Amino acid sequence: MTFETFEFKPFITNALKELGFSQPTEVQQRLIPLIQKKKSVVGQSQTGTGKTHTFLLPLMDRIDPTKNEVQVVVTAPSRELATQIYQAAKQIAGFSDPLIRVTNFVGGTDKKRQIERLQHQQPHIVIGTPGRILDLLNEQALDIHTANAFVVDEADMTLDMGFLAEVDQIAGRLPERLQILVFSATIPEKLRPFLKKYMQNPIIEEIKPKAVLSETIENWLVSTKGRNTNQQIYQLLTMGQPYLAIVFANTKQKVDEITDYLKNQGLKVAKIHGDITPRERKRIMRQVQNMDYQYVVATDLAARGIDIEGVSHVINAELPSDLEFFIHRVGRTGRNGLPGTAITLYDPADEASIIALEKIGVTFEPKELKNGELVDSYDRNRRKKREKSKDELDPTLIGLVKKKKKKIKPGYKKKIQRAVDDSNRQKRKIERRQQTRTARKHKKRSTDGQ
Known part of the structure; x- marks a missing residue:
């Protein structure tokens, strides 16, 4: 059409x-x-x-x-x-x-x-x-x-x-x-x-979008566990030499905190949130478009209310409380076929939100900061697959085996093991009897046939 x-x-x-x-x-x-x-x-x-x-x-x-x-x-x-x-x-x-x-x-x-x-x-x-x-x-x-x-x-x-x-x-x-x-x-x-x-x-x-995020966007996930978030943001902003980077936070207070930290590190940073007067916001936006600022820290007002051209990097300092805004935030970069990088910092407590985003089609690449560089990390959903040949247990013993994994008295461990061993011996005895009976029936049929 x-x-x-x-x-x-x-x-x-x-x-x-x-x-x-x-x-x-x-x-x-x-x-x-x-x-x-x-x-x-x-x-x-x-x-x-x-x-x-x-x-x-x-x-x-x-x-x-x-x-x-x-x-x-x-x-x-x-x-x-x-x-x-x-x-x-x-x-x-x-x-x-x-x-x-x-x-x-x-x-x-x-x-x-x-x-x-x-x-x-x-x-x-x-x-x-x-x-x-x-x-x-x-x-x-x-x-x-x-x-x-x-x-x-x-x-x-x-x-x-x-x-x-x-x-x-x-x-x-x-x-x-x-x-x-x-x-x-x-x-x-x-x-x-x-x-x-x-x-x-x-x-x-x-109208559901065919691609949740633009194909030109690299979407990375970085854990904040045991790290200072503001320090991580500073490292991420200064290692990649972004053309223009927006850092998103959920509250005005968080925006102020991140802005103050980055300024103390010597970066020239613009901030945009609801407490900035319209006239001041207009002036800041003009300066951003003129490339007077390389870094912007903002609330979600900038994700949907302001269109900033030439954004090469988006950093989510925290996941938005309304996950709908995640798409709007990341969508600030990777426009008009240009490459873009989106980095989301997350805490293990955010796991449910990450899973919810993955369900609507958002794909993350796990990364971690090592020696001043972002390197590939392990998949947080990795599973240890160990194939073990296990004898099937009687239902009455399943509970005992589960209990064995807990910290219990050594004597009780031995008791469980004996019960499991006895069950396996009993099973093997029944199997041998069955084999013997089958052999006898087969022999009898052979004799009758002669």
């Missing part, structure tokens, strides 16, 4: 040519035809599967640029995600004549100026964070009652970050006859009441 199958308008085709897109991804193949038929859809798929263009292409294809009214509203849970969608939409709109107006309404920008612009002209496509869009609605500056499509991107992340109430209020300002598209990596139970409230019998499509 190619994009020509969808019979998009020429400006969409031209935009795709500039991007170098020729074949749609699986999520695009399955959902674009449904969106073109104005069906409401819940699309469950991982980050990096082409979700943004899945909804932008068919929705922008039916925009009427001659109308001065909002026709599509898109919400995203973070400024960075909203800006990524906005940039993708602007690229497509750049080929439209008349021009399709796309706006990006996110926090940290000049709201007063946005209100003034909206009083003169409404955009065709509204993209933004739930909080800022709701602010503009409450100011009666933004008018969305004319929209025919509403997209909730990264719905599970929207729920996690506490923005679902704002999305609920935005949905309440939209017309009843509305196409609703919800995209989410997972469908948590707490999200279902929202879906039920606004979507009548939506089509639910779950």
Whole structure:
């Protein structure tokens, strides 16, 4: 299948040519035809599967640029995600004549100026964070009652970050006859009441990725048992000369701790977590893109909310409490066919989480740090296979043999051994009797035959 199958308008085709897109991804193949038929859809798929263009292409294809009214509203849970969608939409709109107006309404920008612009002209496509869009609605500056499509991107992340109430209020300002598209990596139970409230019998499509991780990623597992984790991270960062490395931790406190340690070792490190102000975060991101920093320490906000190009190494200082984030973290590297290395530090207590990841198709290569180098390690699942010829035991003796493995009194060990030996002797005696009887019967038959 190619994009020509969808019979998009020429400006969409031209935009795709500039991007170098020729074949749609699986999520695009399955959902674009449904969106073109104005069906409401819940699309469950991982980050990096082409979700943004899945909804932008068919929705922008039916925009009427001659109308001065909002026709599509898109919400995203973070400024960075909203800006990524906005940039993708602007690229497509750049080929439209008349021009399709796309706006990006996110926090940290000049709201007063946005209100003034909206009083003169409404955009065709509204993209933004739930909080800022709701602010503009409450100011009666933004008018969305004319929209025919509403997209909730990264719905599970929207729920996690506490923005679902704002999305609920935005949905309440939209017309009843509305196409609703919800995209989410997972469908948590707490999200279902929202879906039920606004979507009548939506089509639910779950797109499972064919490869959990990119084939260009080397995925290594390193034990922290008996070692200082921060010291290990420092060694891993300095031995491979990464182009750009991201270290992920679960909490702001852990990010601060790792950052302080690495700085004390003389590394220039950027940190990104929820307590960093939006303005500061934007400045840090700009510096990272300009390669002012080679090392970034971050919480999972950076895994799904921020797209950093050129990441050569990802280090999981600890496994995420929500294993879904593991894929998002590791997916920061190995993009666009480039090689990448992901290193996960784990403690024996993490074994259950490692097994759970392996069950969904994540494959690890065990490594260990030796003399400043990462070398192949033993497989933590190795099993000692020793073939022993054992006489089958009577069920009553199995318990005794198991007890023999425990620390018990020497006299009792001898007692167990005698019982086992007696059982084996008795068995051999029965076998000899059976053999004798068989021989006698055979001899008798031979005599009768003569």
